[in-house]
Amino acid sequence: MSEYIRNPFNRNQRLYNQATFKGMPLWTQHAPYVDEKLNGLYNTIKRALGDHPRTLAVRFDLKVPVAGMPVSAKSPIERFIGSVQERINTKIKQKQREGKRWHRCNVRYVQKVEQTPDAVHEHYHLVLFVNNDMFMRVGHLGPGDNSELAIIIREAWHNVVDVDENTTECLIHGTTPPYYRLHGPLDSFDPDHQKAFRHFSYLCKEKTTLYRRGRPAFTTSRK
Secondary structure (H helix, E strand, O other), rough: OOOEEEEEEEEEEEEEOOOEEEEOOHHHHHOOOOHHHHHHHHHHHHHHHHHEEEEEEEEEEOOOOOOOOOOOOOOOHHEEEHHHHHHEEEEEEEEHOOOOOOOOOEEEEEEEEEEEOOOOOOEEEEEEEEEOOOOOOOOOOOOOOHHHHHHHHHHHHHHHHHHOOOOOOOEEEEEEEEEEEOOOOOOOOHHHHHHHHHHHHHHHHHHHEEEEEEOEEEOOOOO
């Protein structure tokens, strides 16, 4: 019997029901997964570790304000990632001008958009991959988390949804744990890689996927 069946909501996708994927464990309670999404996650982690052998992988959720957000031709996540990368590049240039040690940092990501039946707006599940030599850690990402990367993430998302940095709405939620430190290359026998993949595989589940014409529900950074 084949381990795949076609996704009835998107016939171009295959559903995956196994307990592991390429040697990596999955949350069996979240099955079925979408095979193409699992491949996207796997390849993104692999490329991130190719960019930076010491990678910080941060998992968090982004919410839309009650008032909504500005309409744009670009997706909110595309604008968010661009804003994060721009802020990181600005910090690198500042270090270069000051003659301080700096590290190259190429931002990679995996995201899934969801919307519950009773919600007015969608929300976004994200995993962000950055150079661990530049960013050592991150906290809960909410107000009061003054880690360098948390400030960048908050500023970038507040810019996308056009809210003041002092907003009382909590629009960014970290997870438990909020991050993993991964050492490359990607290895299915590495316990840290296994834990991270299992945690992040939540984004690859079929359930609660928001299918919209012209806007994919799941995207990753480009090659």
